């Protein structure tokens with residue numbers, strides 16, 4: 497079996513930013529993801545005639561490197577500013593920082609940049625890494641029983657999933673185990689007609705909901721679709737509830753905040769559970785690696801729990817891997 501130079505597990509921001517760096521440095525790269533397409537936690541779901549950003553809602557760009565990169569995507573029309581009228585329900589928490597200068601979104605969906613990047617990479621979707629072992633190079637086994645050999649490996653799954661793949665006895669296990677990732681139940685709603693007198697988005701500091709957004713107010717979208725995210729504590733408490741039960745409970749909470757929705761039966765109502773949504777205690781390192789095994793692990797949980805952190809982490813890991821021998 498031929499072995500591949502660099503395999504990246506994950507076609508989210510970390511994996512695809514890493515793939516771009518590795519490819520630019522002349523390395524052979526294969527990106528594998530268990531999902532049906534690129535995006536990871538920045539995915540856009542199409543369902544019932546609606547398109548909804550059900551993971552990341554928007555992003556910010558703070559570092560010079562990311563600002564420069566984002567400008568390139570803006571020039572291509574893949575990213576635009578979203579300037580919603582945001583309401584706040586409940587008290588503003590003491591720890592709330594200044595609002596960002598610009599909220600940026602992918603156009604027409606949050607996965608736009610990743611879809612664009614994936615096109616210039618060798619990617620395989622629906623490929624779930626089930627088992628891995630190092631015997632001088634990486635032997636990767638998929639859930640469908642396919643084996644792939646890799647000389648260098650980058651794992652960008654959320655820390656608990658990366659830990660499960662590497663095993664508790666791996667030298668990197670302790671650092672992975674230190675990362676706590678909070679879940680997030682997300683309700684997606686679609687309506688046939690506009691809900692009048694409703695906010696574009698809201699931070700909610702009371703009850704089960706923490707954020708809601710009228711997806712159709714983002715540039716490039718039109719439909720009356722909403723994304724409603726439950727708070728971390730509520731999501732933990734209801735982690736194993738059925739999606740239907742969660743959808744009903746979150747819809748009732750949504751009605752309390754958006755009265756115009758009470759009169760309208762949604763034509764789409766579905767809940768998605770992000771078991772590992774965002775790190776509660778992101779590590780203060782851009783990535784970490786195991787030089788003897790040509791292995792790096794990266795993701796938002798390394799460099800801040802947001803899109804910019806994921807992008808930064810993937811790039812840093814790729815630069816490190818690209819400097820290792822071919």
Ligand SMILES: Cc1cc2nc3c(=O)[nH]c(=O)nc-3n(C[C@H](O)[C@H](O)[C@H](O)COP(=O)(O)OP(=O)(O)OC[C@H]3O[C@@H](n4cnc5c(N)ncnc54)[C@H](O)[C@@H]3O)c2cc1C
Pocket residue numbers: 505506507508509510511528529530531535536537538550551552553554555556623624625626652653654657680682725770772773774794795796797801802803804806
């Ligand atoms: C509900 C929610 C709201 C958010 N809101 C925001 C926001 O408003 N702004 C912001 O900046 N960030 C937000 N985030 C965080 C943001 O989505 C993440 O920081 C970012 O998408 C992480 O990218 P990543 O590449 O590190 O990981 P991921 O996007 O998780 O990518 C990892 C990839 O690995 C794949 N994978 C995992 N295990 C395997 C396996 N065994 N085999 C094959 N493939 C595998 C997954 O399918 C996935 O595609 C939010 C996240 C969630 C869940």
